[in-house]
Each structure stands twice: as C-alpha cells, then as structure tokens.
Amino acid sequence: MTLPLGLRERARTGVEVAPELGASALGDMGLARRFLSCPAALIGGAITGLLVLVALVSLVWTPFDPNAIPQNVHLLAGPSGSHLLGTDALGRDVLSRLMAGSRVSLYAGVVAVVVASVVGVPAGLAAASLGGSASEAIMRLGDILFAFPALLGATTLTAALGASTTTAMLAIGIASVPYFARVARSGALAVLSSEYVLAARAYGQSRPAIVRRHVLPNIAPLLVVQTTLLFSVAILAEAALSYLGLGTPPPSASWGQMLESAQATLQTDPLLALWPALAIALAVLGFNLLGDGLSDVLDPRLRPVA
Amino acid sequence: MASFLLRRLLTLAASLGVTSVAVFFLLAVLPGSPAAVILGTQATPGAVQAEKVKLGLTAPLWDRYGHWIAGLLSGNPGVSYISQRPIGPQIGQALSVTGPLVGLGLTLGLLGGGVLGVLAALRNRRVSGALLSSLGQIGLAVPNFVAGILLVIVVGVKLHWLPTGGFNGWSQGVGPALRQLALPALALGIAEAAIISRFVRSSVVEVLQSDFLRTARAKGLRLGQALVRHGLRNAALPVVTVLGLELAGLLVGAIVVEQVFNLPGLGLLLIDAIDNRDIILVQDVVMLLAGTVLVVNTLVDVSYRLLDPRIGLDA
Numbered sequence: 001m002t003l004p005l006g007l008r009e010r011a012r013t014g015v016e017v018a019p020e021l022g023a024s025a026l027g028d029m030g031l032a033r034r035f036l037s038c039p040a041a042l043i044g045g046a047i048t049g050l051l052v053l054v055a056l057v058s059l060v061w062t063p064f065d066p067n068a069i070p071q072n073v074h075l076l077a078g079p080s081g082s083h084l085l086g087t088d089a090l091g092r093d094v095l096s097r098l099m100a101g102s103r104v105s106l107y108a109g110v111v112a113v114v115v116a117s118v119v120g121v122p123a124g125l126a127a128a129s130l131g132g133s134a135s136e137a138i139m140r141l142g143d144i145l146f147a148f149p150a151l152l153g154a155t156t157l158t159a160a161l162g163a164s165t166t167t168a169m170l171a172i173g174i175a176s177v178p179y180f181a182r183v184a185r186s187g188a189l190a191v192l193s194s195e196y197v198l199a200a201r202a203y204g205q206s207r208p209a210i211v212r213r214h215v216l217p218n219i220a221p222l223l224v225v226q227t228t229l230l231f232s233v234a235i236l237a238e239a240a241l242s243y244l245g246l247g248t249p250p251p252s253a254s255w256g257q258m259l260e261s262a263q264a265t266l267q268t269d270p271l272l273a274l275w276p277a278l279a280i281a282l283a284v285l286g287f288n289l290l291g292d293g294l295s296d297v298l299d300p301r302l303r304p305v306a
Numbered sequence: 307m308a309s310f311l312l313r314r315l316l317t318l319a320a321s322l323g324v325t326s327v328a329v330f331f332l333l334a335v336l337p338g339s340p341a342a343v344i345l346g347t348q349a350t351p352g353a354v355q356a357e358k359v360k361l362g363l364t365a366p367l368w369d370r371y372g373h374w375i376a377g378l379l380s381g382n383p384g385v386s387y388i389s390q391r392p393i394g395p396q397i398g399q400a401l402s403v404t405g406p407l408v409g410l411g412l413t414l415g416l417l418g419g420g421v422l423g424v425l426a427a428l429r430n431r432r433v434s435g436a437l438l439s440s441l442g443q444i445g446l447a448v449p450n451f452v453a454g455i456l457l458v459i460v461v462g463v464k465l466h467w468l469p470t471g472g473f474n475g476w477s478q479g480v481g482p483a484l485r486q487l488a489l490p491a492l493a494l495g496i497a498e499a500a501i502i503s504r505f506v507r508s509s510v511v512e513v514l515q516s517d518f519l520r521t522a523r524a525k526g527l528r529l530g531q532a533l534v535r536h537g538l539r540n541a542a543l544p545v546v547t548v549l550g551l552e553l554a555g556l557l558v559g560a561i562v563v564e565q566v567f568n569l570p571g572l573g574l575l576l577i578d579a580i581d582n583r584d585i586i587l588v589q590d591v592v593m594l595l596a597g598t599v600l601v602v603n604t605l606v607d608v609s610y611r612l613l614d615p616r617i618g619l620d621a
Contacts, residue, residue, distance in 0.1 A: 140317070143317065143321075144317070144320060144321045144324055147321055147599065147600050147603045148321075148325060148596060148599070148600075149554060149555070149557075149558045149595070149596065149599050151558050151559075151561070151562075152558050152561075152592060152595055152596055152599075155561070155576070155580070155592070156328075156329055156332055156333065156588075156592050157332060159333065159580040159588055160332040160333050160335055161335075232447075236449050239449065239452075240449060240451060240562050243451055243562065243565070244561075244562060244565055244577055245577075245581075246577075246580070259451075259452065259455060262455075263455065263566070266455070266458060266459060266463060267463055270459040270463060270464075273455050273456075273459065274456075274459070277448075277452045277455060277456060280448075280449065280452055281444075281447045281448045281449075281452060282447070284446075284447040284448075284449070285443065285444065285446075285447035288443065288446060288447060289443065
C-alpha cells in the first residue's frame with residue numbers, strides 16, 4: 001500500500017514551524033474564515049462530516065439489521081423502494097451494511113491515531129527536549145520502523161494474532177509512530193529554540209512544564225494535520241486487510257469485506273461492488289482533502305506576516 | 307563517504323535483524339499449529355504432538371530462529387510444513403509473476419505520473435492545472451485493489467477487452483501472458499501515477515521558477531526546449547528517490563492486487579500460507595518482501611547522496 005503520501009511527504013521533509021506565528025494558530029479569530037475560503041478543507045470537511053454523521057446514525061438506526069441474514073428475502077435484489085441499494089448474496093440490505101461499515105472505518109482510524117500519537121508524540125518530544133544520544137537512539141529506532149511497510153506489518157500481526165480490526169489497526173498505528181515522532185520532534189525543536197522558551201527557562205520553569213505549556217499547544221496544529229492524514233491511511237489499510245480476510249471478521253459489515261464478497265457475483269451484479277468501492281474512495285478522498293486543507297489553513301509558514 | 311556507507315550498511319543490517327526477530331517471534335505465538343492443520347480436526351493431541359516433533363516445532367525458539375536464519379543466509383529457505391515441497395522454487399515461481407507485475411505497474415505509474423505531473427506544473431495556477439491536480443487526488447483516493455475491481459467491471463465484464471483474472475505462466479508466450487497482466491498492472495499503476503504526478507509537479511514547478519531556466523529562456527530557448535534540455539534533468543532527482551520508495555510500496559500493493567486478479571504471485575502464496583498456518587512459508591515471504599524494501603531504501607539513500615552534490619556525505 002503506497003498511500004501514506006501526505007503523511008510521508010511531510011514527515012520526510014520535516015516540518016519547520018515559525019513558533020511565534022504558530023502560537024496563535026488555534027486561537028485565531030481568522031481561522032474559521034480561512035477554513036471556509038479553502039476549497040480543499042471545505043470539501044474534505046463536508047465529506048468527513050457526512051461520514052461521521054452516517055456512522056453516528058447507524059449506531060441507533062439502519063433501514064434493516066446489517067448483519068442478520070433474513071428469511072424469505074429476494075437475494076441479490078436490485079435497488080428498490082424498500083432496499084434503496086438492493087440486497088447482497090445473503091439477502092442483507094446493502095445500504096444498512098454500508099452505513100454500519102462506516103463505523104468500522106472510523107474505528108480503524110481512531111485506533112491507529114491513538115496508538116501512533118500516544119507512543120509517537122511523547123517519543124518525539126523526548127527526543128527534542130533531551131537531545132544528545134537519547135534523541136539519536138529514539139530517532140534511529142524510528143528509522144528502522146519507518147522503513148518497514150505498514151501493510152506487511154499488519155498482515156504479519158493479524159496472521160499471528162488472528163483477524164480483527166483492532167489488531168490490524170494496532171499494526172498500522174505502530175507503523176505510523178515514526179511519522180508522529182518526527183513531526184513532534186521537529187516542531188518541538190523549533191519551539192524550544194524560541195525566545196519565549198528561553199524566557200520561561202530563565203523564569204525557572206521546569207522542562208516538563210515548558211513542554212506542556214509551550215511546546216504542546218504550538219505543535220498541536222501539526223499533529224491535527226497528521227491525525228487527519230492517518231485516518232485516510234487507516235481506512236485504506238482496514239479495507240485492504242478486510243478484503244484479504246485479515247481485518248474485520250464476518251459477519252460484521254466492513255467495506256473491504258463487502259467488496260470481497262461482491263467479487264463472486266461481479267459478472268452479474270457489478271453494482272454490489274461499486275457501493276463499497278465508492279465509499280472507500282470517498283472516505284479516503286475526504287480525509288486527504290481535509291488534511292491538505294488543514295495544513296494550508298493551520299500552517300503558519302504559508303500565512304502572510306501581517 | 308566510507309563512513310557514511312558503513313553507517314548505512316550497519317543500519318540496514320540492524321533493520322534486517324530486528325525485522326527477522328520480530329517476524330519470527332510474532333509468528334511463533336501463532337494460535338493453531340501447522341501440525342494440527344496437517345492432521346485435520348479429528349487428530350488426537352498425542353498425534354499432533356508427534357507431528358510437531360517431526361516438523362521440529364518443539365525445539366527451543368532461539369534454536370529454531372538460528373536454524374531459519376542460517377538456512378536463509380545459505381540460500382535455503384526451508385521446506386513447506388504443509389505441502390512438504392521446498393520453498394525456494396515456490397518463491398521463484400511466484401516471483402516470475404510478481405516481479406513483472408510490479409515492473410509493469412511502476413512503468414505505467416512513471417509514464418502516467420510523469421506526463422500528468424509535467425502538464426499540471428506547466429498549467430500551474432490555471433483551471434486546467436487544478437483539474438489535473440484533482441485528477442491526481444482522485445487517483446490517490448482509489449486504492450489499487452478497488453481500482454482493480456472497477457477495471458474488472460468496466461474493461462473485463464462490460465467491454466470484454468482483456469482477461470480479468472488468472473495467469474497461465476510465461477510458457478504460453480509473452481503476448482498472452484502480458485495480456486493477463488495488463489489489468490492488474492494498470493490497477494497498480496493508476497494509484498502510482500497519482501503519487502508520482504504530485505512529486506513531479508512540485509519538482510517541475512520549482513524548476514520552472516529557477517534562475518537557470520530563466521537564463522536558458524533568455525538565451526532564446528523556447529519553454530519546451532529549455533525544459534527538456536535543462537529542466538527535467540534537475541527535476542528528476544527528487545522523483546528518483548520517490549521511485550525507490552514507491553517500488554517498495556508497489557511490492558506490498560501487489561499482494562492485494564494479486565488477490566483481486568487471482569494471480570499466483572507472492573501475495574497469493576503469502577495469503578494461502580497464512581490460511582494454512584504454514585508458518586515457515588509466511589516467515590520466508592514476509593522476510594523477502596521486507597528485506598527487499600529495506601535494501602531498496604538503503605540503495606535509494608546512497609544513490610541520492612551520490613547524485614546530488616549539494617547533500618553532504620558526512621551528514
């Protein structure tokens with residue numbers, strides 16, 4: 001899988017922040033205006049917003065039970081009034097399964113992001129504030145992990161521990177740790193070299209306090225962008241792994257697995273494969289656009305200095 | 307230079323070592339033993355234990371690890387637990403599918419991405435350029451296996467232009483074999499083209515704004531001439547790095563795409579081995595894929611420093 005592109009571009013180039021400008025990025029009154037005038041952020045926000053909404057609705061309501069195999073139902077029925085997107089080979093409502101699948105996709109993103117940030121951000125912050133051989137050791141370890149293809153890692157882990165969404169995303173999260181560590185480190189280094197940190201130090205603030213009060217709030221925008229992009233990576237990986245039978249196990253509806261089962265009837269019912277394919281592409285597109293847009297909106301480098 | 311090479315090689319060796327340990331010990335905790343798979347569900351615990359002894363699965367883990375690594379280093383990846391066939395020829399057979407598939411995918415991605423990227427750069431800040439860029443975004447959002455299924459629907463099922471699955475080997479002739487690999491390679495190439503086009507675009511945009519290109523224009527060269535003679539060579543450097551990394555991505559992407567098109571390559575070998583709990587085969591294939599990626603990364607890193615005089619070798 002080649003997609004952690006935005007993520008990779010940023011992590012590789014290393015992000016340079018102008019800390020004085022970044023400081024106000026989140027609390028800025030112009031933020032909403034900038035967001036609204038950025039088409040990528042706007043479209044991406046709309047798509048991901050819709051995705052979250054569908055997932056929330058599916059918690060309380062879907063047209064039919066997404067997983068139960070109904071009796072006396074037309075199998076592989078085309079779209080109709082009662083089944084808007086038709087039924088699958090077992091007679092289950094496609095729309096309901098699509099809705100339930102959005103939950104799996106978002107869950108995948110959440111697990112990957114939690115793992116990657118809980119390990120990666122402290123590691124990056126530690127590397128930046130400790131410096132020296134500790135920093136060297138942390139970043140070299142990251143390099144080793146960085147080179148290992150995420151999807152292959154997830155395949156190995158699920159092969160060992162059995163197919164499950166959580167296991168698969170644990171692997172994607174671990175593989176993304178170096179991205180978060182690098183961004184956190186390069187952002188933190190920029191902040192730590194600023195004059196207000198020097199002032200805080202002279203004032204007698206401890207290192208942990210400086211990291212908490214000055215570094216974290218300043219690199220938050222960078223982490224938000226990374227998080228958004230990791231969501232698209234995770235959704236893609238979950239779909240691929242479930243397609244291979246190594247992700248979400250049946251009968252739970254997941255888009256990758258819907259694709260896999262639709263492939264058997266591709267010749268006669270191509271629409272059945274089209275819906276989950278569209279859902280995956282739309283979700284990935286949404287998070288990619290939102291990530292790109294947010295990095296324009298939040299990235300202080302691109303803002304004209306007033 | 308020597309110290310840089312040495313350090314890079316040490317990092318590579320460390321990465322390979324860490325990877326092999328992780329792969330081996332992760333798979334050693336695999337629930338369900340190949341012995342149980344071989345004997346079926348009716349086997350008594352005693353029979354399973356006896357089979358385990360026969361397969362050498364009762365030896366201490368570190369001994370098994372050492373045995374495996376020693377075998378790999380001497381070019382002997384072992385014998386499959388399930389089929390009892392030597393793994394080397396199986397991997398060779400699979401590589402004769404996956405290798406050309408990845409090569410074709412990369413070629414298509416490079417051609418498509420190159421053309422798209424240069425066009426988007428030339429039309430930078432114009433509507434047509436923005437359109438080309440959004441085409442790239444859509445290409446990025448469609449994962450290769452989804453692209454594969456869509457291609458099967460459109461080109462295979464509706465238009466009947468190309469075969470939609472299976473591979474009968476190279477002995478059927480190069481033409482028919484290439485026809486069978488065409489759709490899978492396209493599926494890999496589309497996402498690849500989208501990624502490469504982004505790098506080509508930003509690289510060419512940068513070159514277009516460079517002083518040397520302005521000088522070339524001032525000397526009377528037309529934009530196209532200047533770009534071909536001076537620009538593209540300079541723009542190619544960052545793209546070369548990406549290519550190496552993308553090769554790694556394609557290799558892993560092929561695992562999924564082979565599943566879509568039912569191609570007997572490394573991906574199918576790996577997934578079947580996982581299903582059969584054929585641990586040693588899983589270890590070998592994962593190690594081969596990961597090892598290739600790590601080696602390619604190292605080569606890219608080294609060649610990048612050799613190609614670009616601006617990057618210091620001591621850094």
